[in-house]
Amino acid sequence: MAYNLLKGKRGIITGALDENSIAWKVALRAHEEGATFVLTNAPIAMRMGEINKLAESTNSKIIPADATNVEEIEKLYVEAMAHLGGKIDFVLHSIGMSVNIRKNIPYTELNYDYVNKGFDVSALSFHKMLAVAHKLDALNEWASVVALTYIGAQRVYPFYTDMADFKATLESIARTFGYHYGNHKKVRINTISQSPTKTIAGNGIKGFGEFYDFAQMQSPLGNASALDCANYTISLFSDLTKMVTMQNLFHDGGYSMTGVSQEQLSKMNG
Numbered sequence: 001m002a003y004n005l006l007k008g009k010r011g012i013i014t015g016a017l018d019e020n021s022i023a024w025k026v027a028l029r030a031h032e033e034g035a036t037f038v039l040t041n042a043p044i045a046m047r048m049g050e051i052n053k054l055a056e057s058t059n060s061k062i063i064p065a066d067a068t069n070v071e072e073i074e075k076l077y078v079e080a081m082a083h084l085g086g087k088i089d090f091v092l093h094s095i096g097m098s099v100n101i102r103k104n105i106p107y108t109e110l111n112y113d114y115v116n117k118g119f120d121v122s123a124l125s126f127h128k129m130l131a132v133a134h135k136l137d138a139l140n141e142w143a144s145v146v147a148l149t150y151i152g153a154q155r156v157y158p159f160y161t162d163m164a165d166f167k168a169t170l171e172s173i174a175r176t177f178g179y180h181y182g183n184h185k186k187v188r189i190n191t192i193s194q195s196p197t198k199t200i201a202g203n204g205i206k207g208f209g210e211f212y213d214f215a216q217m218q219s220p221l222g223n224a225s226a227l228d229c230a231n232y233t234i235s236l237f238s239d240l241t242k243m244v245t246m247q248n249l250f251h252d253g254g255y256s257m258t259g260v261s262q263e264q265l266s267k268m269n270g
């Protein structure tokens with residue numbers, strides 16, 4: 001169902017790689033809610049070509065940009081404002097990657113070149129996107145910026161290795177930049193801490209399938225889907241949540257507040 005929640009709003013959506021991507025669902029829902037936006041992803045991700053389908057169905061322009069490259073981010077904002085006809089009202093940061101996880105390197109033996117790469121892509125890219133927007137004065141007052149994160153920032157999940165450190169930094173950037181941007185321009189910045197979700201990034205984690213089932217068992221409402229996450233994101237982009245900022249918001253069917261579920265205990269009894 002659509003409510004016209006984003007009617008007249010202009011946005012930038014990063015991270016839509018294929019139809020399973022959380023950002024893909026956010027783009028579809030933002031379109032349904034009346035927004036106009038540009039899609040962006042790393043130039044290398046364009047090779048998959050899937051994003052063209054999304055651009056077509058949402059009537060949006062694609063502007064490739066590596067989110068670790070400040071010049072490319074500048075170009076992204078300038079072109080987005082020219083194309084959309086004004087300053088930006090919402091930005092989705094939906095970007096994450098760990099080379100150490102991809103290569104199955106344990107946390108106790110991290111490769112630091114890979115750590116630096118993952119930190120830049122997964123955490124600093126968020127600061128860069130905010131700093132460029134701030135410098136160019138590219139966001140309207142009361143604009144809303146959302147980044148996606150995971151509870152591995154607060155609790156240990158052995159398979160999440162260095163992504164835990166990247167996400168902890170990402171959440172900290174949302175708080176700290178949220179303070180400064182809120183003071184200067186009433187721009188609000190939040191992170192959504194999402195359930196495990198079956199996407200390319202999610203499935204890249206060893207043992208993800210088993211963990212998905214474990215989380216499902218622990219969450220009174222079950223795991224939140226990518227579409228559920230998109231709906232929550234839309235609410236944060238809308239004016240209905242205009243006083244929410246600097247928060248890490250759990251969107252996980254109750255997982256984070258459940259110590260153990262009866263179903264999990266019953267499994268232990270065999």
Ligand SMILES: NC(=O)c1ccc[n+]([C@@H]2O[C@H](COP(=O)([O-])OP(=O)(O)OC[C@H]3O[C@@H](n4cnc5c(N)ncnc54)[C@H](O)[C@@H]3O)[C@@H](O)[C@H]2O)c1
Nearest residue numbers: 015017021022042045067095096148149196197199201202
């Ligand atoms: N899937 C999950 O279980 C889960 C759970 C909680 C949070 N998240 C977070 O959600 C976000 C989106 O992930 P997803 O699950 O939709 O997976 P996804 O693989 O579909 O999306 C990750 C995106 O990051 C993009 N990206 C990588 N390097 C980039 C760069 N240098 N510049 C620009 N873009 C780049 C990729 O091209 C891809 O589109 C990530 O931040 C992820 O950590 C995912």
